[in-house]
Amino acid sequence: MTIGIAMNEQPKDEGVVLTEAQKRARRSRSIAIALSLAALVILFYVMTLVKGPMVLVRPL
């Protein structure tokens, strides 16, 4: 028991703790990636509508 208590009392390793500026930068990057992916999905959807059955035909 004594050993267990001693282990519990050791400070927790919190690893990398982001600063507020780093959190803000990461959030803005995440939003940009999400918007880019959404734009890519919309692009493929619209282009499939535009090309119709020809969507799989890719001439040289």
Added chain:
Amino acid sequence: MSLVSEGADFRGPMTAGPGLVEPMLAEPSLASVGDYVALMKPRVMSLVVFTALVGLAVAPGSLHPMIGFTALLCIAVGAGAAGALNMWYDADIDAIMTRTARRPVPMGRVQPGEALAFGLTLAGFAIVVLGLLVNVLAAALLAFTIFFYVVIYTIWLKRSTPQNIVIGGAAGAFPPMIGWAAATGSLSLEPVLLFMIIFFWTPPHFWALALTRTEDYARAGIPMLPVVSGDGATRRQILWHTLILVPLGIAPWALGFAGLFYGLTAAVTGAIMLALAWQVFRERRPVERASKHLFAFSILYLFLLFAVLLIERGWGGLIARLAA
């Protein structure tokens, strides 16, 4: 929260350009979206998109506007990818040169490995999407252009020969060909002519800039022509290349690809280019006014040629395509 789960990594020598080879444990990134936009060289990208638009618009046949938009988007992203990969590799010399020292990688806002990953990801997406949604020839040309700019120009020629921007200039000349290929699925003499105009425009444009920044290039160890062969040889080469450029600029009208308005524009602006190149040839240091004038006018010259071509040939075609 651990290093692994947060995506931090060890960035070793393989992920950095020649001047950034210290292995280090990366700090969590402070890079903003704006830094990543800067990596894509937006000003270069705008010129690439404009010349590609002209290639796309003057091409014969019909093209759905959405396919044209997709092609331009992919070309823009591909150009951005090439810019990011250039900044990854050139971070060491960018840090030395005044003009480039504030770029995101030398400033430490973006790690070299992040710039490399960003560039490779964008390049992959641009090429694959162009191939899937437009056509394979355009995608292959875009892939070759990125390869040429990054590997042939940035990694090989830029640090090894004073002819770096002559040969490397081909990378900047490909976009109208990609635009044409996106519209038609083929190539012909007209896009090759547009390629030649940009190809021969590039050396006078960049050498005029290099004449005013010789010390900067010398300090970074880049063998630009003024550094290696001196001012006199550079001024001669500017004149020779302008003498080839001006007839090439008029050629679309002479060969019947463009109308009289284009021919007149090309002749008048070409005469001004020649006059400025002659002034540069006659000018001696420390006066550099003629070089600055030539550099500034060369941008207007290329813009006017392509804008008039777009108005004459492309605008009517675009309207017809939209109406169809």
